[in-house]
Amino acid sequence: MYSSMKKIQKDKDVEPTEFEQSVAQALFDLENTHQELKSDLKDLYINSANQIDVSGNRKAVVVHVPYRLRKPFRKIHTKLVRELEKKFSGKDVVFIATRCIVRPPKKGSAVQRPRSRTLTSVHDAMLEDVVHPAEIVGKRIRYRLDGSKIIKVYLDPKARNDTEYKLETFSGVYRKLSGKDVVFEYPMTEA
Numbered sequence: 001m002y003s004s005m006k007k008i009q010k011d012k013d014v015e016p017t018e019f020e021q022s023v024a025q026a027l028f029d030l031e032n033t034h035q036e037l038k039s040d041l042k043d044l045y046i047n048s049a050n051q052i053d054v055s056g057n058r059k060a061v062v063v064h065v066p067y068r069l070r071k072p073f074r075k076i077h078t079k080l081v082r083e084l085e086k087k088f089s090g091k092d093v094v095f096i097a098t099r100c101i102v103r104p105p106k107k108g109s110a111v112q113r114p115r116s117r118t119l120t121s122v123h124d125a126m127l128e129d130v131v132h133p134a135e136i137v138g139k140r141i142r143y144r145l146d147g148s149k150i151i152k153v154y155l156d157p158k159a160r161n162d163t164e165y166k167l168e169t170f171s172g173v174y175r176k177l178s179g180k181d182v183v184f185e186y187p188m189t190e191a
């Protein structure tokens with residue numbers, strides 16, 4: 001029988017947590033009840049899901065999807081996020097592709113690691129996944145006198161209506177996943 005367990009595939013037969021099962025059940029329900037999303041959600045599944053405290057009493061649901069399925073998920077991203085936010089009332093939903101960071105090769109070894117597996121490129125790609133409906137148009141790194149650094153990310157002003165209320169969530173989720181402080185802004189437009 002086809003059930004919500006088909007919507008979550010963990011590696012090495014690890015049992016999904018209760019929260020992951022609830023996210024998988026929500027995806028399963030959406031597939032069965034929503035006619036627009038039915039065909040798109042048919043072959044999609046998630047790897048894991050967790051809940052992150054963003055700020056104050058706000059929470060975010062971070063859903064990890066397989067890297068191969070990131071394009072189909074992006075195609076239906078806005079509808080899917082809207083529907084999942086209705087199901088998990090008061091929580092922002094963020095989809096992130098599962099990526100792998102490979103450590104640098106040892107001296108003298110002939111093995112080269114792909115550029116897409118470096119820490120920097122994985123964190124950059126993660127940042128793009130977090131802000132997905134909006135595009136990143138600029139990035140500045142500000143080094144303070146005490147040695148700390150803040151990354152300022154400028155988002156596309158066209159997506160301001162969809163993402164402005166989520167900026168705090170974006171920075172909280174990215175801080176939790178990568179350990180880097182990020183400030184999201186929209187560039188000033190000259191009139």
